[in-house]
Amino acid sequence: MSGKPTMRARVNDDPFVVEADFYSITDDARIECRICPRRCRLREGQRGLCFIRAARGRRMVLTTYGLAAGLSVDPIEKKPLYHFLPGSSVLSFGTAGCNLTCKYCQNWHLSRAKEVGLTSTHASPEKIASMAAGLDARSVAFTYNDPTVFLEYAVDVANECRARGIFSVAVTAGYILPEPRAALFASMDAVNIDLKAFSEAFYRRLTGGHLAPVLETIEYVRNETSAWLELTTLLIPGENDSDQEIEALARWVVERLGPDVPLHFSGFHPAFKMLDHPPTPRSSLVRARRIAIEQGVRHVYTGNVRDREGSTTFCHACKKALIRRDGFDVVVVEMKPDGSCASCGARCPGFFQAKKASLD
Ligand code: SF4
Numbered sequence: 001m002s003g004k005p006t007m008r009a010r011v012n013d014d015p016f017v018v019e020a021d022f023y024s025i026t027d028d029a030r031i032e033c034r035i036c037p038r039r040c041r042l043r044e045g046q047r048g049l050c051f052i053r054a055a056r057g058r059r060m061v062l063t064t065y066g067l068a069a070g071l072s073v074d075p076i077e078k079k080p081l082y083h084f085l086p087g088s089s090v091l092s093f094g095t096a097g098c099n100l101t102c103k104y105c106q107n108w109h110l111s112r113a114k115e116v117g118l119t120s121t122h123a124s125p126e127k128i129a130s131m132a133a134g135l136d137a138r139s140v141a142f143t144y145n146d147p148t149v150f151l152e153y154a155v156d157v158a159n160e161c162r163a164r165g166i167f168s169v170a171v172t173a174g175y176i177l178p179e180p181r182a183a184l185f186a187s188m189d190a191v192n193i194d195l196k197a198f199s200e201a202f203y204r205r206l207t208g209g210h211l212a213p214v215l216e217t218i219e220y221v222r223n224e225t226s227a228w229l230e231l232t233t234l235l236i237p238g239e240n241d242s243d244q245e246i247e248a249l250a251r252w253v254v255e256r257l258g259p260d261v262p263l264h265f266s267g268f269h270p271a272f273k274m275l276d277h278p279p280t281p282r283s284s285l286v287r288a289r290r291i292a293i294e295q296g297v298r299h300v301y302t303g304n305v306r307d308r309e310g311s312t313t314f315c316h317a318c319k320k321a322l323i324r325r326d327g328f329d330v331v332v333v334e335m336k337p338d339g340s341c342a343s344c345g346a347r348c349p350g351f352f353q354a355k356k357a358s359l360d
Helices: 125-134 151-163 179-188 200-207 210-222 243-257 282-294
Strands: 023-025 031-033 054-055 058-060 069-076 090-094 121-123 137-141 167-172 190-194 229-234 263-267 300-303 321-326 328-334
Touching: 031 058, 058 151, 069 125, 069 190, 069 328, 090 125, 125 137, 125 151, 137 151, 151 167, 151 179, 179 210, 190 210, 200 210, 210 229, 229 282, 243 263, 243 282, 263 282, 282 300
Parallel strands: 090 137, 137 167, 167 190, 190 229, 229 263, 263 300
Antiparallel strands: 023 031, 054 058, 069 090, 069 121, 321 328
């Protein structure tokens, strides 16, 4: 890995092209990308499936370094992160491209964009970190597409942010190989991983990826890093919302991650190539939440729907409401600044002030 963002050399003097950190050259002289499990093998001039990595001059390059799309300030709850600095602002952006091909992509205009420059703002890592500071954002989020595909840029932005006391948040599908995974998540303070379903068939048919590498990444972030972790599953009617699948997913979460990793079920809206499916009914989200709680997940939320109970953080010990949310309005009702319950003293897992709470 290169260290400081400002030290990255540009390829062919193109301000937005840098040499990739993870690739190899194959015996038949192709360039093999070592970022995600696809391991695209490219001949000179070809682009990977994500479109923003390419083989140029016997090197793999990233072609969107410093091209930020969708720069805007969001509430941290929108990522969604409910146990990480609740009520704070986050400067969010993505780039073009994606390493999955989800047929229902909710951000397809970015993930499948081919005219990268048209949708983007020129923003160096230093510029993004100073924008975040100027806007009073506590953190910067890599979101909309997936920081996996713009890893070098995301890591450099995160380093700049860390130097200024600004946190970094990755919103990702977790489809990444072990070496870049370590590099990416070492720079992150909080991560929301999109666990798209709990079936290999779903991943293969609707995302173009596989389930196992995603589960590995989730376990890695939970067990091998200090980043705060939450999970999101978008429920699509008839595809991944059966009682059995939700039960199996929640059981896996409790067994492999423990009961304190928050789980968000969010509602699907017909998009991209899946306009034929109806939106997720509120009842499915409420049902999924109930099943996950029955399986032992302590903090389960519903998203993209009005649900007072499903958007409230409850104390796992005395069941009092600690934080209430209405849309993106956040009201802390029974929580002390350190994240403990004002009523019974039990510690709510998460990152509420200066220190990260234990997940035990
Ligand atoms: S990151 Fe892009 S180029 Fe690299 S293996 Fe994945 S899809 Fe292919």
